[in-house]
Amino acid sequence: MCLAVPMEIVGIDGFRGVARIGEVKREINLMLVPDVKLGDYVIVHAGSAISVMNGEEAKKTLDLLDEIIESESSQEDRQ
Numbered sequence: 001m002c003l004a005v006p007m008e009i010v011g012i013d014g015f016r017g018v019a020r021i022g023e024v025k026r027e028i029n030l031m032l033v034p035d036v037k038l039g040d041y042v043i044v045h046a047g048s049a050i051s052v053m054n055g056e057e058a059k060k061t062l063d064l065l066d067e068i069i070e071s072e073s074s075q076e077d078r079q
Contacts, residue, residue: 004045005065006058009036019044021062 010025011018017030019042029048030036041058042049053061 002045004043004050006041006053006061007044007049008058009038009040009042009049012036012038017049019049 005021007019007021007026007028009017009030010020012030015029015031015034017028017036018025019028020026026044026047028042028044031048033042033049033052036042036049036052039055041053041055043051043053
């Protein structure tokens, strides 16, 4: 199963960048999004930014992912 997640761009050096989700930072490839700027949200798949995402939509998606994680954690605690 493949999963792409929204991440915020916190560093740019040519076609290499650093993206953050929560406290996790990863170096990613920016070749597919040459106009990306610091603070933009991008969809990251397999170490590459594949598109720029609207910041408001990215935050909604991240909030939903947090809800899923919290739900899974509380179900594990009950078992």
